[in-house]
Amino acid sequence: xxxxxxxxxxxxxxxxxxxxxxxxxxxxxxxxxxxxxxxxxxxxxxxxxxxxxxxxxxxxxxxxxxxxxxxxxxxxxxxxxxxxxxxxxxxxxxxxxxxxxxxxxxxxxxxxxxxxxxxxxxxxxxxxxxxxxxxxxxxxxxxxxxxxxxxxxxxxxxxxxxxxxxxxxxxxxxxxxxxxxxxxxxxxxxxxxxxxxxxxxxxxxxxxxxxxxxxxxxxxxxxxxxxxxxxxxxxxxxxxxxxxxxxxxxxxxxxxxxxxxxxxxxxxxxxxxxxxxxxxxxxxxxxxxxxxxxxxxxxxxxxxxxxxxxxxxxxxxxxxxxxxxxxxxxxxxxxxxxxxxxxxxxxxxxxxxxxxxxxxxxxxxxxxxxxxxxxxxxxxxxxxxxxxxxxxxxxxxxxxxxxxxxxxxxxxxxxxxxxxxxxxxxxxxxxxxxxxxxxxxxxxxxxxxxxxxxxxxxxxxxxxxxxxxxxxxxxxxxxxxxxxxxxxxxxxxxxxxxxxxxxxxxxxxxxxxxxxxxxxxxxxxxxxxxxxxxxxxxxxxxxxxxxxxx
Amino acid sequence: xxxxxxxxxxxxxxxxxxxxxxxxxxxxxxxxxxxxxxxxxxxxxxxxxxxxxxxxxxxxxxxxxxxxxxxxxxxxxxxxxxxxxxxxxxxxxxxxxxxxxx
Amino acid sequence: xxxxxxxxxxxxxxxxxxxxxxxxxxxxxxxxxxxxxxxxxxxxxxxxxxxxxxxxxxxxxxxxxxxxxxxxxxxxxxxxxxxxxxxxxxxxxxxxxxxxxxxxxxxxxxxxxxxxxxxxxxxxxxxxxxxxxxxxxxxxxxxxxxxxxxxxxxxxxxxxxxxxxxxxxxxxxxxxxxxxxxxxxxxxxxxxxxxxxxxxxxxxxxxxxxxxxxxxxxxxxxxxxxxxxxxxxxxxxxxxxxx
Numbered sequence: 001x002x003x004x005x006x007x008x009x010x011x012x013x014x015x016x017x018x019x020x021x022x023x024x025x026x027x028x029x030x031x032x033x034x035x036x037x038x039x040x041x042x043x044x045x046x047x048x049x050x051x052x053x054x055x056x057x058x059x060x061x062x063x064x065x066x067x068x069x070x071x072x073x074x075x076x077x078x079x080x081x082x083x084x085x086x087x088x089x090x091x092x093x094x095x096x097x098x099x100x101x102x103x104x105x106x107x108x109x110x111x112x113x114x115x116x117x118x119x120x121x122x123x124x125x126x127x128x129x130x131x132x133x134x135x136x137x138x139x140x141x142x143x144x145x146x147x148x149x150x151x152x153x154x155x156x157x158x159x160x161x162x163x164x165x166x167x168x169x170x171x172x173x174x175x176x177x178x179x180x181x182x183x184x185x186x187x188x189x190x191x192x193x194x195x196x197x198x199x200x201x202x203x204x205x206x207x208x209x210x211x212x213x214x215x216x217x218x219x220x221x222x223x224x225x226x227x228x229x230x231x232x233x234x235x236x237x238x239x240x241x242x243x244x245x246x247x248x249x250x251x252x253x254x255x256x257x258x259x260x261x262x263x264x265x266x267x268x269x270x271x272x273x274x275x276x277x278x279x280x281x282x283x284x285x286x287x288x289x290x291x292x293x294x295x296x297x298x299x300x301x302x303x304x305x306x307x308x309x310x311x312x313x314x315x316x317x318x319x320x321x322x323x324x325x326x327x328x329x330x331x332x333x334x335x336x337x338x339x340x341x342x343x344x345x346x347x348x349x350x351x352x353x354x355x356x357x358x359x360x361x362x363x364x365x366x367x368x369x370x371x372x373x374x375x376x377x378x379x380x381x382x383x384x385x386x387x388x389x390x391x392x393x394x395x396x397x398x399x400x401x402x403x404x405x406x407x408x409x410x411x412x413x414x415x416x417x418x419x420x421x422x423x424x425x426x427x428x429x430x431x432x433x434x435x436x437x438x439x440x441x442x443x444x445x446x447x448x449x450x451x452x453x454x455x456x457x458x459x460x461x462x463x464x465x466x467x468x469x470x471x472x473x474x475x476x477x478x479x480x481x482x483x484x485x486x487x488x489x490x491x492x493x494x495x496x497x498x499x500x501x502x503x504x505x506x507x508x509x510x511x512x513x514x515x516x517x518x519x520x521x522x523x524x525x526x527x528x529x530x531x532x533x534x535x536x537x538x539x540x541x542x543x544x545x546x547x548x549x550x
Numbered sequence: 551x552x553x554x555x556x557x558x559x560x561x562x563x564x565x566x567x568x569x570x571x572x573x574x575x576x577x578x579x580x581x582x583x584x585x586x587x588x589x590x591x592x593x594x595x596x597x598x599x600x601x602x603x604x605x606x607x608x609x610x611x612x613x614x615x616x617x618x619x620x621x622x623x624x625x626x627x628x629x630x631x632x633x634x635x636x637x638x639x640x641x642x643x644x645x646x647x648x649x650x651x652x
Numbered sequence: 653x654x655x656x657x658x659x660x661x662x663x664x665x666x667x668x669x670x671x672x673x674x675x676x677x678x679x680x681x682x683x684x685x686x687x688x689x690x691x692x693x694x695x696x697x698x699x700x701x702x703x704x705x706x707x708x709x710x711x712x713x714x715x716x717x718x719x720x721x722x723x724x725x726x727x728x729x730x731x732x733x734x735x736x737x738x739x740x741x742x743x744x745x746x747x748x749x750x751x752x753x754x755x756x757x758x759x760x761x762x763x764x765x766x767x768x769x770x771x772x773x774x775x776x777x778x779x780x781x782x783x784x785x786x787x788x789x790x791x792x793x794x795x796x797x798x799x800x801x802x803x804x805x806x807x808x809x810x811x812x813x814x815x816x817x818x819x820x821x822x823x824x825x826x827x828x829x830x831x832x833x834x835x836x837x838x839x840x841x842x843x844x845x846x847x848x849x850x851x852x853x854x855x856x857x858x859x860x861x862x863x864x865x866x867x868x869x870x871x872x873x874x875x876x877x878x879x880x881x882x883x884x885x886x887x888x889x890x891x892x893x894x895x
Contacts, residue, residue: 110681216706233827316645575745586890598886631701
């Protein structure tokens, strides 16, 4: 592969070269620049969280707890969870791809509140700095779920600081959701009706609803935990008449919908990719659109399935079990629609599509195993085992992260104006897929066999070792797969082929402007007169660049 | 075409309406206190909350201009917030209310 | 209609195409002032929805424990000053009136009324906080503040002579009382900050009938804080008062 920079004629002005200098980035209100600020930040936290994962997997190579002490191990899985959930997964697609693409896809010049968008990033950074400081000065050992009364009464670790960090980051999430909702309602270009919106937008709209209505509840829960620690209030302390389960209710009221914050945007990405690389409009557009909203609403109805064995009433558990089955329906609808879109499509196996295929299979496995967990009888056996760990990693990593990577590849030409090297990208996708399955599939078996989660020492069950070794080996492969894009994306910024406006010949307004776009997105305000995913028109024979009209 | 998205349509009649709502709110407050001194059996709390709900509705509809809102979207946002609030309260209470039965 | 705005008058265009040069308040990424105003309004309403859920978590906790410890809560509720609470309710209702008057004044270019209403709103807010402070001091003096020096001995459960409230459960009431009213007071203080800013802008004559969005959305926030109190008052102050 040639390493000499490709010379180009003088560049058009775009959002990247319009201004130079640190302040032009740190004080920007351009949603595209803010998206890149987020990209750098979440990538940083991804590797921090990944580092903790590596230490966890290293410890679990041997049955004995011989790498770290028990308390340290508690901190490792706690910090891994907190960083990955609050500082990587929840912002990832919305804050990077959403911020970049929402205005472009609807034909707007920016989000409704650009300064609030910048504030949102600063809040995220402040939360992140607080969390880093917390980790470096001792960290937290409660698990990312910081259950009371351990978190309120017994642990000596830095709960309040971690809680405040999450509170601040949560506020960032709320503001992003607020911006998206108002933008999608108010700033669509003429002709961009709700039924013409890309499904990526519907997905982000649904995600925003969850961010807005769920996050405040965990925020107030954190306030209560902090108050309890500082003032010994006893709201969750049984000795003072409190109920630890109340904490769990309030915590999971947000944290379950939070997982839909993590997966819905990825579903939106996958929809865009599958349509483009099958050269077909999405099958059942309205079903997919409304299923996104349904997931957002139903997702709020199921939280106590995290509490089946915690002591809630059996009748309540029955209700939540039933509702947990119901929430699988809209997700299943999406899987059917994606599959139907692929049927008789003209499939292209570019890297984004490889990630989308990976998503389809892995999300399906993760989702189905969620149904197992929703069954009360099964849950009694596999709750708090590696079965649960495998389930949610299939969705969050096999689903959300694959969706994120697929989206980064798909829109990289638009974001950077450069093409990434396709060969390396396909290789990386394959490595990620193999590494992922090697890491997490054994964990289903481990959980089924009874290996508890959050244990640093399993020497009483040495037969678990072989599967743990496989899992750790897989994690190493996965790590390589994640590192590769770091390198070739960076490489492409200098040496990649310049991208045309629409290298994929994809549908969507974002492809009708330059790569990279100008600061105000479009030279002229677009007027939309076509339906979404008009691939038939895009692939129809052209005369002088204009589709031959039907 | 009115340039105000949330104002009422005439300029003098809102004052009458605002003072009427204001009076109703004060009367409601007095009523709440008075009802609290009566023995209404199990209905003390429901009555107090009902009066509070009427007051809150008046504030929302007339002081916050939801009644005259030019879009249904405003009303949808209010309804959605209340819906999710009741979800939180209701489903949580479904656990607490049935624990004794388990 | 006197227009005291220091900026140039906005052009009303029937087709909604305001020209940015005419009204500096129009931000560049919006096509029209109406779009900008509608966006700000929707943004505030959506934010208030998040606030509903924020307080909602506390109401949930309150509901759970009130059901569990009703008698103890009733005894604790009896010890907080209902008249101060009722007065505060009336104070906030008055302040909501002054807020709508402020909005109306901005809509109709009544600068003096606008400034007067904003000032009055803030004074009423300060009065609310002052009365709250008196209440808190009362609780502090009676050792009803949760913590090491909390005591709630020998307080009869209303309607059950001879039965005394469990101090631990009464402390639960006070924990929730202080957290809920404290958070509410914090929102009040933030509201005062917002209104101070509105007052400054109004004093400088920045609001016109064509553009007074901050007054409208600041008003929405204030009304929301009032509505929270409308619920807090009966829930906290009026448990079994008749007994």
